[in-house]
Amino acid sequence: xxxxxxxxxxxxxxxxxxQDIEPKWQQFWSxxxxxxxxxxxxxxxxxxxxxxxxPSGTMHVGHGRNYIIGDAITRYKMVxxxxxxxxxxxxxxxxxxxxxxxxxxxxxxxxxxxxxxxxKRQLQSWGIAYDWNREIATCHPDYxxxxxxxxxxxxxxxxxxxxxxxxxxxxxxTTLANEEVLADGTCExxxxxxxxxxxxxxxxxxxxxxxxxxxxxxxxxxxxxxxxTMQSNWIGRSEGARVEFTVAETGAPCPVxxxxxxxxxxxxxxxxxxxxxxxxxxxxxxxxxAEIRTxxxxxxxxxxxxxxxxxTRKEGVFTGYHVRNPYNGELAPLWITNYVLMEYGTGAxxxxxxxxxxxxxxxxxxxxxxxxxxxxxEGTLQAPSMKVAYVEDGPMVQSGxxxxxGNREAMHDVIQLAVDRGFGEFTTHYRIRDxxxxxxxxxxxxxPIIHCESCGAVPVxxxxxxxxxxxxxxxxxxxxxxxxxxxxxxRAQCPRCGKPARRETDTLAQWLCSCWYYLRYVxxxxxxxxxxxxxxxxxxxxxxxxxxxxHAVLHLLYSRFILKVLHDNGNCxxxxxxxxxxxxGMICKRSEKDGQLYKMSKSKGNxxxxxxxxxxxxxxxxxLYTLFIGPPEKDAxxxxxxxxxxxxxxxxxxxxxxxxxxxxxxxxxxxxDLDRMxxxxxxxxxxxxxxxxxxxxxxxxxxxxxxxxxxxxELMNALDDLKVESTSSDQRRAVYREAIESLVVLISPxxxxxxxxxxxxxxxxxxxxxxxxxxxxxxxxxxxxxxIVIQVNGKIRGREIIPTRLxxxxxESNVLARDAVKALxxxxxxRKVVVVPGKLVNIVAAG
RNA sequence: GCCCGGGUGGUGAAAUGGCAGACACAAGGGACUUAAAAUCCCUUAUCCGCAAGGGUGUGUGGGUUCGACUCCCACCCCGGGCACCA
Numbered sequence: 001x002x003x004x005x006x007x008x009x010x011x012x013x014x015x016x017x018x019q020d021i022e023p024k025w026q027q028f029w030s031x032x033x034x035x036x037x038x039x040x041x042x043x044x045x046x047x048x049x050x051x052x053x054x055p056s057g058t059m060h061v062g063h064g065r066n067y068i069i070g071d072a073i074t075r076y077k078m079v080x081x082x083x084x085x086x087x088x089x090x091x092x093x094x095x096x097x098x099x100x101x102x103x104x105x106x107x108x109x110x111x112x113x114x115x116x117x118x119x120k121r122q123l124q125s126w127g128i129a130y131d132w133n134r135e136i137a138t139c140h141p142d143y144x145x146x147x148x149x150x151x152x153x154x155x156x157x158x159x160x161x162x163x164x165x166x167x168x169x170x171x172x173x174t175t176l177a178n179e180e181v182l183a184d185g186t187c188e189x190x191x192x193x194x195x196x197x198x199x200x201x202x203x204x205x206x207x208x209x210x211x212x213x214x215x216x217x218x219x220x221x222x223x224x225x226x227x228x229t230m231q232s233n234w235i236g237r238s239e240g241a242r243v244e245f246t247v248a249e250t251g252a253p254c255p256v257x258x259x260x261x262x263x264x265x266x267x268x269x270x271x272x273x274x275x276x277x278x279x280x281x282x283x284x285x286x287x288x289x290a291e292i293r294t295x296x297x298x299x300x301x302x303x304x305x306x307x308x309x310x311x312t313r314k315e316g317v318f319t320g321y322h323v324r325n326p327y328n329g330e331l332a333p334l335w336i337t338n339y340v341l342m343e344y345g346t347g348a349x350x351x352x353x354x355x356x357x358x359x360x361x362x363x364x365x366x367x368x369x370x371x372x373x374x375x376x377x378e379g380t381l382q383a384p385s386m387k388v389a390y391v392e393d394g395p396m397v398q399s400g401x402x403x404x405x406g407n408r409e410a411m412h413d414v415i416q417l418a419v420d421r422g423f424g425e426f427t428t429h430y431r432i433r434d435x436x437x438x439x440x441x442x443x444x445x446x447x448p449i450i451h452c453e454s455c456g457a458v459p460v461x462x463x464x465x466x467x468x469x470x471x472x473x474x475x476x477x478x479x480x481x482x483x484x485x486x487x488x489x490x491r492a493q494c495p496r497c498g499k500p501a502r503r504e505t506d507t508l509a510q511w512l513c514s515c516w517y518y519l520r521y522v523x524x525x526x527x528x529x530x531x532x533x534x535x536x537x538x539x540x541x542x543x544x545x546x547x548x549x550x551h552a553v554l555h556l557l558y559s560r561f562i563l564k565v566l567h568d569n570g571n572c573x574x575x576x577x578x579x580x581x582x583x584x585g586m587i588c589k590r591s592e593k594d595g596q597l598y599k600m601s602k603s604k605g606n607x608x609x610x611x612x613x614x615x616x617x618x619x620x621x622x623x624l625y626t627l628f629i630g631p632p633e634k635d636a637x638x639x640x641x642x643x644x645x646x647x648x649x650x651x652x653x654x655x656x657x658x659x660x661x662x663x664x665x666x667x668x669x670x671x672x673d674l675d676r677m678x679x680x681x682x683x684x685x686x687x688x689x690x691x692x693x694x695x696x697x698x699x700x701x702x703x704x705x706x707x708x709x710x711x712x713x714e715l716m717n718a719l720d721d722l723k724v725e726s727t728s729s730d731q732r733r734a735v736y737r738e739a740i741e742s743l744v745v746l747i748s749p750x751x752x753x754x755x756x757x758x759x760x761x762x763x764x765x766x767x768x769x770x771x772x773x774x775x776x777x778x779x780x781x782x783x784x785x786x787x788i789v790i791q792v793n794g795k796i797r798g799r800e801i802i803p804t805r806l807x808x809x810x811x812e813s814n815v816l817a818r819d820a821v822k823a824l825x826x827x828x829x830x831r832k833v834v835v836v837p838g839k840l841v842n843i844v845a846a847g
Numbered sequence: 848g849c850c851c852g853g854g855u856g857g858u859g860a861a862a863u864g865g866c867a868g869a870c871a872c873a874a875g876g877g878a879c880u881u882a883a884a885a886u887c888c889c890u891u892a893u894c895c896g897c898a899a900g901g902g903u904g905u906g907u908g909g910g911u912u913c914g915a916c917u918c919c920c921a922c923c924c925c926g927g928g929c930a931c932c933a
Contacts, residue, residue: 226851230928233850238932258933271933314931339931349933357848358931431932549927586927628871630859634852635926639859642872648886649871655886707861710870717870789866794914796866834913839865844913 016654018618022753026127034767035129037085039522039535046082047539048074049518049578051547051555052089055115056096059122060607061622061638062587062600068626069584069703070546071128075749076699078129078769085539086129087521089136090116093144093510098443099189101475108443109471112139122610127619127752134524138513143520144445145466146530147513150562151437151448153569155459159205162457165436169197174440174480201438202447202506206561210235210430213560222580224633227552234553236431241415243424245270245323245350247278248331254278254323257345257429261414262407263352265399266373268363270323270334271316271349273342274299282319282334292317292336299338314339314362325350326423328400337362345429353389354381360389373399374407435558437509440481442473444507452494452501461495467503481505514555515562518542518577537573545578552583582703585635587626600638608638620751621647627705627750649713650754653747656719657740657758663726663733668763670734674779680722681735687718688739689780695746696776705750712747715739742774789840790821797824800841808835815841 029035050070053063074086090112097108116137123130136143154160168176170187180188187194206213214235217228240259247254254270272279274296283289295317316337323334332351339358340349353363353370363370370383374394381390396402401417402410418424438447446467448460460467470489473482483489484505494501516530522539523531547555556578563577586599589606600607613622625646630636657664672685691711698708724736741762748755748768759768783804788811790798798820806814812833815821821843828845835841 229851233929236932240933256933260933337931339933341932344932346933351933356933358933429932552928628859637859639872642859645872652886706859707870710861713870787866791865791914794865794912799866832913834865836865836914840914842865842913 014655014658016651016754018620018650018753021757022125022127022614022619025753025756026124028756028766029127029129030132032767034769035086035131036133037083037131039085039539041538042083044082045085045539046077046544047085047542048077048544049087049521049542049546051545051551052091052514052517053119054091054094054096055112055119057115058118059610060600060602061610061613061626062607064126064610064622065584065587065626065632066546066548067123067126067128068623069582069632069705070544071126071623071752072627072705072749073544073546073699073703074129075752075769076773079745079748079771079773085521086131087134087136087524088123088128088130088132089134089517089521090119090138091510091514091517092116092137092139093444093507093513095441095443098441098475101443105475107471109139112137112443125614125619126610126623129752134521136517136520136524138445138510138517139443141466141468142525142527143517144469144513146520147445147508147516148448148460148465148467149462149530150512150516150566151508152459152462152465153571154204154565155449157565157569159208159565160202160437161205162200162202164198165201165203166196166198167201168194169199170194171479175199199438199440201436202449204435204437204561206435206558207430207432209561209564210237210432211428212564213557216560216564216576219576220578220581223578224581224583227549227556227581227583230552231557234432234557238429238431240427240429241418241424242346242427243350243418244326245348246326247282247334248322248324250281250321252278252281254334254348255346256348256350257427258350260352260355261418261424262396262402262411263355263373264325264327264350264414265396265402266352266354266371267325267330267332267350268353268369268371269332269351269359271337271340271351271359271362272319272334273340273347274336274338275342276336276340276347278348279319279336282321286320288318288320292319295336314358314365316362316366318366326418326421333368335362335366343433344431354383354386355389355391357389357391360386371398373397435511435561437512438506439509440484440505441507442469442475442482444510445469445513446483446489447504447506447508449504450492450494450501451504452497452499454499455494455496455501457504458494458496458501464495469507483507511554511558512562515559516566518545518559519566519572531571533572540572541574541576541579544580544582546582546584548586549583556581582633584632585630587629587636587638589638599635608640613643617643617647618650618753620650620754624650624709624751628709630706632703632705649716650751653716653743654754654758656716657761660724660736660740661761663724663728664737664740664761665763666726667730667733667737670730670737672734672738673731674777676731677735678731681732684718684722684739685735685780686783687715688735688742689776691715691746692742692774693776693781696773699749709750712743715743715746719743744768745771745774786838788815788838790815790824791840791842792824792828793844794842804838806837808837811835811837811841816843 048070050066074084077084092112097112100106100111101108138144151160168181170176170190170192172190172192173187176187176194181194182188185194186192214232214237217232220228238259240257241261242255242257245254245256283292316335319334319336321334322331324331340347351359353359353368354372355374370386372381372383373396374390375381375397376390376394393407396405396407396410402414415424415426446469448465448467450458450460452458470486473486475482490503490505492501492503519531519536522535526532559577564575566572567575589600589608610622621643625643628646677685694711695708698704719739722736724732744755744758745768755768756766759771760766785801786804787799787801789796790800800815800818802811802814812835825843825845830843830845832844833841
C-alpha cells in the first residue's frame with residue numbers, strides 16, 4: 001500500500017488539501033481496480049447505467065449532473081454489498097464530427113477520438129466510478145461490426161425494408177432534419193436552397209411491434225409515469241373501423257379509417273391526401289386536371305416550416321368525382337385537400353363537417369353541406385346556424401336503422417353492420433411510423449447490403465462483417481455523401497451470384513448504435529458474438545438507467561424495440577432492457593446578456609466549466625453542490641455563490657476530524673451504550689440514528705440526494721453541539737466517534753475522495769467502499785417525552801411536553817387537565833378532541 | 848389546440864392530510880484581527896407591537912375536512928413535448 005505511511009495515515013493538515021487527495025484516490029481506485037467488475041454470478045448484482053454521451057468536445061457542469069447521480073447510486077450500492085456493473089462508453093458516430101471535417105479539414109475519426117480523450121479526462125477528474133476496461137466507442141469496428149449484425153437480424157426477420165420517402169435535400173449537406181431547414185427554405189449550415197427529393201431508403205418495421213411496445217409499458221412500473229405517458233401517446237393506438245367507400249364513376253375502391261363510425265351517415269364529402277395513389281387515376285382525361293395538378297404541385301413545395309405552421313389554411317380542390325357511402329348509398333364529392341396526411345390511416349378521410357372541426361372549417365370555406373347525425377341532448381342543433389362542429393355525444397339522427405340510439409352505445413353495432421354486409425371491419429391504427437434508419441452520411445456504420453442487378457438488395461454474409469468504413473474519403477467534395485464517391489468502397493461482388501455489384505453507401509442512423517450498447521458492456525471484447533446470452537440473462541435488465549428526459553421517446557422506445565426483436569430472435573430471455581429509469585432535470589443558468597434563465601449551452605454562452613471549479617474547490621465540492629442543488633428530477637438553476645457553501649461544508653468536516661484526531665484514534669475500541677449516556681450524548685446519538693434512517697430512505701426510494709445531504713448537514717450541526725476533548729468520558733468519546741465514522745460512510749457516495757481520506761484517518765484500511773453502511777438502532781430513536789402542539793379549532797394556541805408512552809385517550813385527558821389548556825377553552829363548550837400522537841391535540845370548541 | 852410537468856421567503860428549496868419555510872445561499876449585525884481573509888455567534892416570510900402577544904401568508908376563487916402546500920372543482924401564469932393523427 002505505497003500511498004500511505006506506516007500507520008496507514010496520510011499527511012493531514014488543517015487545510016483541506018483537496019488538490020492532493022483527489023488525484024491520489026483516483027489513482028488508487030484505478031490501480032487497485034476497485035471498479036473492475038467480474039461479471040460471473042454473485043449473490044447480489046446491480047447494473048447501474050448512465051446514458052453514454054456523444055463526444056462533442058468538453059462537458060460543462062450541466063452534463064455532470066447525469067454522471068454524478070449515477071456515481072452516487074453506484075457507490076451507495078457498492079457499500080451496501082452489491083457487485084455493481086458501472087460502465088461507460090461513447091455514442092461516437094454522428095453529424096458534428098462530419099461537419100468539423102468539412103469546415104476544418106479534421107478527419108471525423110481524429111476529431112471524435114480527441115473529444116473522447118478530453119471527456120474521459122473530465123469524467124475521471126470528477127472521480128466517477130467506471131469499469132474502464134469495458135469502455136466502448138460505437139465508431140470502433142469491433143463495435144459497429146455488431147451494429148451491422150443487428151441490422152442483419154432485423155433483415156432476416158423481414159423487419160428491414162426499402163421504400164421511397166421524400167426528404168429535405170441540400171446538395172452539399174445531403175439530407176436535413178426539419179429543424180435544420182430554416183424558415184426561408186435554406187440550409188441552416190451552408191445557406192443553400194433546400195428542396196424536396198424522393199430517395200429510396202431503409203426502414204425498420206417498428207409498427208409491427210407497436211402493440212407489444214404499448215402493452216409492455218405496463219411492466220415498467222419503475223419508470224416515471226411521465227415517460228410512459230409520452231411513449232403511449234407517441235405510439236398512439238386508436239380503435240376504429242375501416243370502411244370501403246367506392247368511387248361512384250369508376251368503381252375504384254377508396255377505403256377510409258375512422259374512429260367515429262357513429263357519424264358515418266353524416267359524410268358530405270371525401271378528403272384525399274395530395275399523395276394518395278388514387279389521385280393519378282382520377283387525373284386521366286379529367287377536364288380539371290390542370291387545376292388539380294397545380295394544387296398538388298403547390299402542396300409538394302410547401303416546406304417543413306410552413307407545414308407545421310399553425311396558421312396554414314385548409315385548402316382543397318374538387319376532383320369532379322364522387323364516392324358512394326356504403327351505409328346509405330349517398331354520393332359525396334371527392335376532394336383533394338392539404339389537411340389529410342398520406343402517412344396516417346389510408347390517406348383518405350370521410351369528412352363529417354357537423355361533428356369534426358377540421359371538416360367543418362373546410363366545408364364552410366368551400367360551401368359544402370353540413371349534415372347533423374348526432375343531436376345535442378336538448379335537440380336544438382341546426383346545421384345552418386352552427387358556428388363550430390358538435391363533437392359531444394347525443395342521440396343519433398338521420399342515421400337509418402340507428403336513429404334514436406346513443407352514439408357511443410351504437411358504435412359497435414355500426415361497425416358490425418359493415419362487417420355483416422362485407423364492406424368494413426374493426427381495426428386498430430397506430431400513430432407511430434416505421435423508423436427510417438438510412439443516413440446519407442459518411443460518419444456512421446455502413447449498412448451491410450450489396451445491390452446486385454440480378455439479385456436485388458442482398459445482405460452481406462455475417463462472416464464478412466464488419467463492412468469497414470474507409471478512412472480515405474474526400475471531404476472537400478462539394479456534393480453529398482463522400483462514401484458515394486469512393487469507388488473502391490462501392491465496388492463489390494454479389495454474395496449470392498458472384499457478379500459485380502454495388503455496395504450500399506447509406507450508413508446506419510446513430511440511434512441504432514445506442515439501441516443495444518447496454519448489452520455489449522457485459523461482454524465488451526467478445527469476438528464471436530455481440531454478447532453471451534447466459535451473461536446478459538443474468539445481468540439484465542439494467543437495474544437503474546439514468547439519463548435526460550429528452551430521450552423519453554426516441555432512444556428509449558427504439559431500444560425497447562430492438563431488444564424485443566432480439567428476444568424474439570432467441571438472443572436473450574428478457575423483454576425489456578431497462579428495469580428502472582430515472583430522468584434528471586436540466587441545469588440552467590441565467591444569461592448575463594438578458595438575465596433570462598436558459599438550459600446551459602454553449603450557444604447561450606452560459607456554461608460553467610467543471611475544470612476550473614475542480615481546480616478551485618475540488619471534485620467533491622462540485623459533486624456535493626450538484627446533488628444538493630435541488631430534487632434531481634427537476635430543472636435547477638446553477639448558482640456560483642452556492643458552490644462555495646458546499647466547499648465550506650466539506651472543509652468543516654475535514655477540520656473537525658483534524659482537530660479531534662487524537663481523540664478519534666484513542667476511542668477506536670469504545671462502544672456507545674445507550675444506558676450510560678447523559679442527555680447531550682443521548683441527543684447526538686439519536687440524531688445520528690435519525691440521520692441514518694433518513695439518508696437510507698432517501699437513497700433507497702426516489703434518489704432524494706438533496707434532502708440526504710441536508711440531513712448530513714444537520715448531523716454535522718449536532719456534532720458541533722457536543723463538547724468533546726481528549727479528557728471526555730469514554731461514553732462521550734464513543735458516541736462522538738461513532739457519529740463521525742458513520743458520517744464519513746454516509747457522505748461517501750456524494751464526496752468519495754474526502755471520505756476515503758478520512759476513513760483511513762480514522763484508522764481503517766482503504767477503501768471506504770468496503771465499509772458497512774451504518775444500521776439504524778431503533779432504540780436510539782426512542783424518546784421519553786415529546787412536545788406536542790395544542791390547537792383550538794385548528795389554530796395553534798400552545799405547546800405541551802407529554803410522555804410518549806401515553807395512549808391517545810390518555811393524551812386527551814392529560815392535556816385537558818392542564819391549567820394552560822383549561823385557560824384556552826375557558827367559557828367554551830368542547831365538542832370534540834382530535835389527538836394525533838406525537839404531533840398535536842386539536843380541541844374543537846364552540847362559544 | 849392536445850398531452851405532461853410546475854407555481855411556497857431576497858434566492859435554491861423542505862414538509863404520510865397534522866407546528867409552513869428543514870438544510871443551504873445571499874443579506875444585515877456582532878466576536879476574533881493592526882487590517883483583511885478564514886472561522887465562530889446572532890437576526891432574517893410579512894404586518895401591528897417596546898415587549899408579551901396577535902393578524903396575514905404556499906398563483907387566484909370556491910369546496911371537502913376537526914385540520915389543506917398536500918385531496919376535489921374552476922380559472923390564471925410558467926416550462927417541456929407533440930401537433931392538421933381522421
